[in-house]
Amino acid sequence: MLSKWLLRSLLLMLVSGAVNAAPVFVFTAIPDQDETKLQQRFQKVADYLQQQLEVDVRFVPVKSYASAITAFRNNQVQLAWFGGLSGVKARELVVGSRALAQGVEDPEFKTYFIAHKSTGLKPADKLEESLKGKTFTFGSKGSTSGRLMPEYHLRQQFSQAPEKTFSRVGFSGNHSRTIALVESGAYQVGAVNYQVWESAVAAGKVDTDAVSVIWQTPTYPDYQWTARGDLDAVFGAGFTDRVARALVDMNDPQLLKSFPRKAFIPAANEDYEPIRQVAKQVGLLD
Structure with missing residues (x-):
């Protein structure tokens, strides 16, 4: 039978291990195409981000646009490849969230x-x-x-x-x-x-x-990468900017082709104000 001292020691070791465990950076993407294509395309992105950011990165698929927003709101994912509307909705639910990058095609989708x-x-x-x-x-x-x-x-x-x-x-x-x-x-x-x-x-x-x-249709702003506002608090100061740089620096032709995008450029929340206004007019946003 284990002594009380040994039990306490084991408990302390387990707690210490849990506290010291490095956080996992998780991202998702709206399911705008069939799931097989999404899994192939975003697992490659996960591998790329893991190399660039030097943290454990995982891609988690979702079944619907709404579930992508819910996962983001509940901190089940910290980064998401959203469409214009889903990004606007997600950022309104999580204080401080930022649009980080968009494809060069996305301002005129x-x-x-x-x-x-x-x-x-x-x-x-x-x-x-x-x-x-x-x-x-x-x-x-x-x-x-x-x-x-x-x-x-x-x-x-x-x-x-x-x-x-x-x-x-x-x-x-x-x-x-x-x-x-x-x-x-x-x-x-x-x-x-x-x-x-x-x-x-x-x-x-x-x-x-x-x-x-x-x-x-006439053109409009659409897809973008959006990050939660608490990334720096979890992963360290400057982490959000590192994620933004990694996304903009993504230049592997095979990765870009899977989106498909020619390149990624910086994005900001205000870029999607036209989408927010249209969503209000149509009744898809309060």
């Missing part, structure tokens, strides 16, 4: 409206009246490019909610799924992240005889 060939819809400079009565799918309910901005422009053009413009409105869950649903004819029209569309077309994964782009 856009959404494509795609249509099945059976609709007879052709490329146009504006949203045509002939869209009315069609079936339409957004992406995720929390997506900037797949829901917020296309809904905003639909409301601007038709002066009513999408549910009154279309005969049926759905939410596919992600951009890859939106393309598949419109290509198959399950929905006649859909809104999709232009980068996901162009990557899928370049990879030969879209039947462009069955589905094509009919309109694109």
Whole structure:
């Protein structure tokens, strides 16, 4: 039987080990594409950040945009690759949180409206009246490019909610799924992240005889890396700036291609003020 002294010693050792254990830096990303692609792409990012930051870095996948925000709010993750809207929501929930970096493409992002060939819809400079009565799918309910901005422009053009413009409105869950649903004819029209569309077309994964782009939105700010405001308190002074530098310095072509981005540049919270204002107008933000 262990003596009281030995038990106390073991307890002290365990407590000391827990106290002295180095914190793990955990990040996630909104699930804007299928999970397999996300896991492959962000595990490579985790390896890169671990090398640059010299701390244990782990990527944790989430099932939805909302769960990415919840994980960030609850400190289950300290960094996230958010869309414009999800980033705005997350930063409002965690005091001091900062947008650190964005792709060079992200200040001028856009959404494509795609249509099945059976609709007879052709490329146009504006949203045509002939869209009315069609079936339409957004992406995720929390997506900037797949829901917020296309809904905003639909409301601007038709002066009513999408549910009154279309005969049926759905939410596919992600951009890859939106393309598949419109290509198959399950929905006649859909809104999709232009980068996901162009990557899928370049990879030969879209039947462009069955589905094509009919309109694109004006540009808007979108994706960004956002960090919690308490990183320096947990990982040491200057850690947040080190994370920002590591992200901006990410120049491996294979890493960048997986986003896809040509490079990363600094970002700031105020860059996403237009998204916050639009979200309020559409009713997706209080």
